[in-house]
Amino acid sequence: MKKRKKIFLIASILLLIGFVGFHGRKIATDHVQYMTAGEPHTLNCFSCHAYIVRNGPIAKMVKEQYLSPMNMAVSSDGSILYVTAQEGNKLLAVNTTNHQIEYSINVGERPHTVVLSKNGKTAYVSNQWSYNIFIIDLDKRQVTDTLITGTGPAGMAISENNDYLYVANTYSSDISIFDLNSKQEIRRLSAGKDPCGVTISPDGNSVFVSNRLSNKVPFRSTPKSEITIFGTKYQRVTHRDIFPSATIQENTAITPSGDLAIVPQVRPKNLIPTAQVEQGWMMNHGIGIIDLKNDHKKIQLLTDEPNAFYADPYDIVISPDGKKAFISHSGADVITVLDIDAIRNIITTSTDEQLEMYSNHLGISSQFVIARIHTGANPKGLVLSLDGKILYVAERLDDKIAIIDTKTLKKLESIDLGGPGMTVSRFGQQLFHSSGHTFQGQYSCLTCHPDSHQDGLTWDMGPDSGRDLANTQTLLEIDQTSPFKWNGKNVSVFMQDGMRFSKFLTRTEVFNQKELDALVSYILTELDLPPNPYRDPSGKLTNAQQRGKIIYERTETNCGRVIPVMDRCVTCHPAPLYTDRRQDDVGTRKAADDDEVFDTPSLNNTFDSPPYLHDGSAFSLEEIWTKFNDHDEHGYANDMTKDQLNDLVEYLKSLGSSELYTDTEHKTTEASSH
Amino acid sequence: MKRKNIIYIMGIVLAVVLIGLFSLKSDTEPVNGMIIFTQVFPGTTDYDADKARIVAITPENDKPEILSEGFYAARSPVLSSDARYILFAGKKTMDEPWQIWKMNISSNETEKVFKCKVDCTDPAFLPDGQILYSKMVNVTEDAKGFALFTCNSDGEEHKQITFHPHDDLLSTIMQDGRILFISKQQHPSASTPQLMAMRPNGSKIRLFYLNQNNSWPISRGKETKDGKMVFIESSNANEPGGSLVSISLTRPLHSHELLNNDARYHSVYPLKSGKMIVSCKENNAKTFELWEFDPESKKREKLIFSDPDYWSVEPIAVYARQRPKKLPDELNYKDMTGRVLCLDANNSNMPSLNRAEEASKGTAIQVMGIDGIWGEVPLEEDGSFLLRVTANKALQFRTVNEAGEVVRGPSAWIWLSPHERRGCVGCHEDPEMTPKNVEPMAVKNLPVEVMAPDTQEMEKMNKKSEKKG
Helix, strand or coil: CCHHHHHHHHHHHHHHHHHHHCCHHHHHHHHHHHHCCCCCCCCCHHHHHCCCCCCCHHHHHHCCCCCCEEEEEECCCCCEEEEEECCCCEEEEEECCCCCEEEEEECCCCEEEEEECCCCCEEEEEECCCCEEEEEECCCCEEEEEEECCCCEEEEEECCCCCEEEEEECCCCEEEEEECCCCEEEEEEECCEEEEEEEECCCCCEEEEEEEEECCCCCCCCCEEEEEEEECCCCCEEEEEEEECCECCCCCEECCCCCEEEEEEEEECCCCCCCCCHHHCCEEEEEEEEECCCCCEEEEEECCECCECCCCEEEEEECCCCCEEEEEECCCCEEEEEEHHHHHHHHHHCCHHHHHHHCCECCHHHHCEEEEEECCCCEEEEEECCCCCEEEEEEHHHCEEEEEECCCCEEEEEEECCCCCCCHHHHHHHHHCCHHHCHHHCCCHHHHCHHHCCCCCEECCCCCCCCCCEECCCCCCCCCCCCECCCCCECCHHHHCCHHHHHHHHCCCCCCHHHHHHHHHHHHHCCCCCCCCCCCCCCCCCHHHHHHHHHHCCCECCCCCECCHHHCHHHHCCCCCCCCCCEECCCCCCCCCCCCCEECCCCCCHHHCCCECCCCCECCHHHHHHCCCCCCCCCCCCCCCHHHHHHHHHHHHHCCCCCCCCHHHHHHHHHHCC | CCHHHHHHHHHHHHHHHHHHHHHHHHHHCCCCCCEEEEEECCCCCCCCCCCCEEEEECCCCCCCEECCCCCCEEEEEEECCCCCEEEEEEECCCCCCCEEEEEECCCCCEEECCCCCCCEEEEEECCCCCEEEEEEEECCCCCEEEEEEEECCCCCCCEECCCCCEEEEEEEECCCCCEEEEEEECCCCCCCCEEEEECCCCCCCEEEECCCCCCEECCCCEECCCCEEEEEEECCCCCCCEEEEEEECCCHHHCCEEEEEEEEEEEEEECCCCCEEEEEEECCCCCCEEEEEECCCCEEEEEEECCCCCEEEEEEECCCCCCCCCCCCCCCCCCCEEEEEECCCCCCCCCCCCCCHHHCCCCEEEEEECCEEEEEEECCCCCCEEEEEECCCCEEEEEECCCCCEEECCCCCECCCCCCEEEECCCCCCCCECCCCCCCHHHHCCCEEECCHHHHHHHHHHHHHHHHC
16 A cells, blocks of 8 residues: 555544544534434434435436326227326337336427327327427327427317317416417417316317416415316317416316316415414315306315315316216325216205305315225326226326226226336435325425425415415425525525424424435435526527626616625626525515515526515516515615616526536536535 | 353353343233233222223133232223333222323333322323323312323323313324323313314314214224224213214214114224224123124124123233324423414304394404403404413303304313414314415414413513512
8 A cells, every 4th residue: 555545544544533532423413403403313424415415426326217107198999008207208108908018209308298199190298398299100109290389388188170289388378279280389378377287178169278376366365276268169268267275276177068177176275374284274175166057157175074185186087977087186195086976966056155165164075075095106197998997097106007997996906117116316206295294194295396396375384373474485406505494594405394394384293314315315306497498598698688687797877886796686696506595684574574584595497486585475576676675675776777677587587507517517506605 | 362261251142142132022022912901890880999900811811811910900001002011090009099000011010100199090102102191180179170191201291281171081192193082071061071182292172073962982082994983982871881983083073983882882992903802791791791893794793701700891902003193292381372363253153142133243252261251352354363372271262242242152161282373263163164265364463462360460470570670
């Protein structure tokens, strides 16, 4: 051994002895307890310094490519089940007889939905992060064409005559209509917020688009989510049916007789202090019903029970005879079976006052829920066999498809799609999507963070009722943006999701170390921001964005006076994270806020995070300066012209994470964080 | 080192390992298949009577082995989740109050958990290792009753967790981590016992089950694998036992199911197989026997044990079960107040007190303690109120109209634990109602303080002493 190596080895041993001998263990323990809210636990060095380092060697080593089946379609002869593998970026063709994957086709990023042409020869796959649709010739088993959509294409449907394809663009909140003969987008309709599912009425005359998030509503008023309905003849919106106090409306189903449209929904209680979880005080789940034969009357019924909640409803299908509806509860790992005649009976025999009361009654489900069928992890898309005898369920986080007998209402078996074994992050992903770690299963992490992002709601979560209102923040790419919470009091996600999380949010047993490691690993290494549609992939800015960048970085007012350093945008929001990770008073504190300073949020993909400010009081980026910056405390801005503000907003919308993880930028980030 | 020394050291190491393994085995292995139960003399309606004893039978030996040897009386055994220990109430002499004891099932070693000067009974293992029990206290100046207490496993740090003028007995721990217990109002008048649920720190007390048909629970509830709570219900206080019933855990108030009433049932315990052991006495029989019961066919299937000289009650099948969830404790014991938010005090299932319609709307809420009215607070326009009240003191609410007349109430007794936040949809509203998602007007202001008179006095005295200081 060379002398230098010997010295290094001896020094290392001495250092280790010194560390252990001279209170090193205590230092390490104190450090861990500080990072995790001071609760006694046994987190080890690996917890923070290995699994959760995005692109770090251990995170890379243990990373696996999962399939994550999302949505499905059955071939016209029933022999093949086409499955979108959301994380595998594939379309899988699964033989329904021998349960083998016959073939798979590579598709775009994050495939969401697959629909088949009426003759069954063509498949259309929406690639939610590629912002396009792949047209696949199923005989040739190859992609033959691409349709460019709005951003975040998700649910789709094909018209009865096979001439039109309707696509819900989740991120751009609109609906693309394609002429399938010319393969051109012929119309773009505005939807509600985050449209997701698309369904055609049995008579083929109307298309129903379910929207996940609430439309804009006045501050601290009831969220209102929309079902956008348009006619197939004139392709114009005919109804915007609104459900109050509802969000996460992912899909809609319509009875074969065409009398009822049913949409599963989350029923948040964001306007009420989170004093307790008991009695459904924080989150309910149910169905919204549009009585199509009765002037689109809206009815809401809960599918929860007084002591059991069925979180994160996702898909709904109705049996061909119109007797039963099946809803996948992706947080509860349950399929709920509804008796549609019983629902009709409630609607026809109840007064309006009774129906209003039922909308918040946890006992009403006993009148129309026939069964709860347990599934594997995170049931998402549902599809019935052509004869309606079998229900297929995408068990997304198990990489399996469950087979359920619709007569006995029993799960028969699961088709294993052959995903890899369980990694730390995958386990964390399951925990993130499971409501099993909240009291009575009332909600999962996903409930408030759909797509790991945010629900657009402001919650009354402070220790005192009506105070310290908090706008839900995104969880996407937050790995370098600590501290967390609007008041910046949580220095790590371990602290955020540890004992405090258990005391004040989940109100049930705290995650154990293995679970906490896994959950934090998932949150910090697996959650990516989708591509920013306002940013050219080459990085080139538009003229307006370039002008906005100059304003963003300016040092002088329009009058030529020097802007104090702390009043410049770029001071608190420096690239590439666009946060200095400090807490400041920017004049946005309200009378109901006990916190005096707020954490500076990252601005990456900020275009997609309305409402803004800690309490969600600003509807739009513009309002931050037009309504809440009277004294220029949130950046020197009152001298700006309307055009300048527009340019600034255009630039802000373009900020994304594309520059975050290149090698040079990564080094810059690391350096800036010390 | 010499060979002799090496052999010597190896021998010692081997001995230590063997002793360790042996003691580990004797301490940790649950005794599967054993059934533990209480035996009391026939004809006793209250098994508080003399010489109740705890015994065990095993598949190999159906002659009962007395586990409570050396006790004057012993009863109410409960099993730990790992099936290694039981807690029970016992007394060594006739005059001694009931004490809480712990027994290692394998070794029969017993230890008194703590010394109690009054009767302490009905113990249960809490998931975090603490022990729950009922203790005789003064529920009012004139009346005694049992309140629930917790203490550490070493018998230290006792905390009272129920504070209403009720008798709280026969607790069980549900898998969701909450305590379920039979609670019977004592003051101002006795009422029908009901099942109440709350968190182990005494917060979030809620009605769980109440039979509207003049029957009431008389045994510990036991949770089954298929999501039900089974227990015994009676409508006749003068006759021992009652009917075997079940309720669904997900909708307990409206899922009552009679499992069997062809005999008098005393107690029930679920078996691993999904069947149950029941203690029951057939009509005209002299003794309570242990039977295997099939909940599917709702029939007794097999006699397990019968003793003509004793009633055999309170069976426990010894097998390890999943530990209930450990619920976090969000209370702050330095803040001896709690906050209660009601969304609409006029939302109530209680009948209005024969007021004309215009006078039937409450405009204020009165907070009443056991000794009288603590204070009156106007309701917001939407009927909401937000109060900060003295913690750990029983209180009731009633609404009054503009003329000061009582409109509805008083409500059931509740209390707020230290620093507890509690929400109510209404005052005695349908308990299956969940809140409407509308911001209550009351939260726009700070909570109104309504303190118990003695607290007010104490605060006055504090202020006086501060001034003097």
